[in-house]
Amino acid sequence: MSVAQSIEEKLRAAFDPVSLAVIDESHQHAGHVGARPGGETHFRVEITAKIFADLNRVERQRRVYEVLQEELDGPVHALSVSASPS
Amino acid sequence: MSDNPVFEKIKQEVDDNPVVLFMKGTPVFPQCGFSSVCVQVLSNLGIPFKGIDVLEDMDIREGVKAYSNWPTIPQLYVKGEFVGGCDIVREMYESGELIEYFNTNGFDVKLANPE
Numbered sequence: 001m002s003v004a005q006s007i008e009e010k011l012r013a014a015f016d017p018v019s020l021a022v023i024d025e026s027h028q029h030a031g032h033v034g035a036r037p038g039g040e041t042h043f044r045v046e047i048t049a050k051i052f053a054d055l056n057r058v059e060r061q062r063r064v065y066e067v068l069q070e071e072l073d074g075p076v077h078a079l080s081v082s083a084s085p086s
Numbered sequence: 087m088s089d090n091p092v093f094e095k096i097k098q099e100v101d102d103n104p105v106v107l108f109m110k111g112t113p114v115f116p117q118c119g120f121s122s123v124c125v126q127v128l129s130n131l132g133i134p135f136k137g138i139d140v141l142e143d144m145d146i147r148e149g150v151k152a153y154s155n156w157p158t159i160p161q162l163y164v165k166g167e168f169v170g171g172c173d174i175v176r177e178m179y180e181s182g183e184l185i186e187y188f189n190t191n192g193f194d195v196k197l198a199n200p201e
Contacts, residue, residue: 058168
């Protein structure tokens with residue numbers, strides 16, 4: 001399974017999102033620190049889920065980071081997150 | 087949490103300086119795009135801040151992540167409070183919330199690029 005697929009699967013399972021986009025932006029960082037041939041190092045996640053309604057910005061992103069800790073500790077060098085309740 | 091000796095150092099920094107940005111590189115030479123965005127936002131608002139280069143100190147680099155329970159750099163602190171990382175700073179800036187936040191906290195926002 002690719003890193004992107006794994007991110008998507010984990011987010012779906014954790015948040016039951018209304019909408020979800022996992023965007024690989026690695027190509028924009030080719031040659032930068034943390035970039036690898038083959039990409040899958042820099043991601044942007046746009047997620048909308050009802051569960052976020054009761055959480056502030058920091059808590060929303062913290063929850064996303066927690067779910068993706070394995071990826072952040074491993075192959076993912078940078079993860080940009082936009083999490084909203086609607 | 088309090089048994090980590092570097093926490094004392096971090097607490098000192100965020101208590102002594104009203105606005106602190108833990109970042110990669112320096113405000114003049116950011117070494118990472120996300121840190122650079124935060125520097126630009128603070129500069130555009132005319133907010134003076136202390137930049138702390140985590141690349142210079144591995145203990146702080148790892149310590150600040152545990153301190154705030156936030157796994158990435160940059161990290162912005164205002165009056166000792168963790169505000170967020172690059173995504174949050176950018177979102178709050180674009181929505182106007184960040185200006186309001188600084189105003190509420192007694193800072194004098196001076197827009198560098200009024201539109």
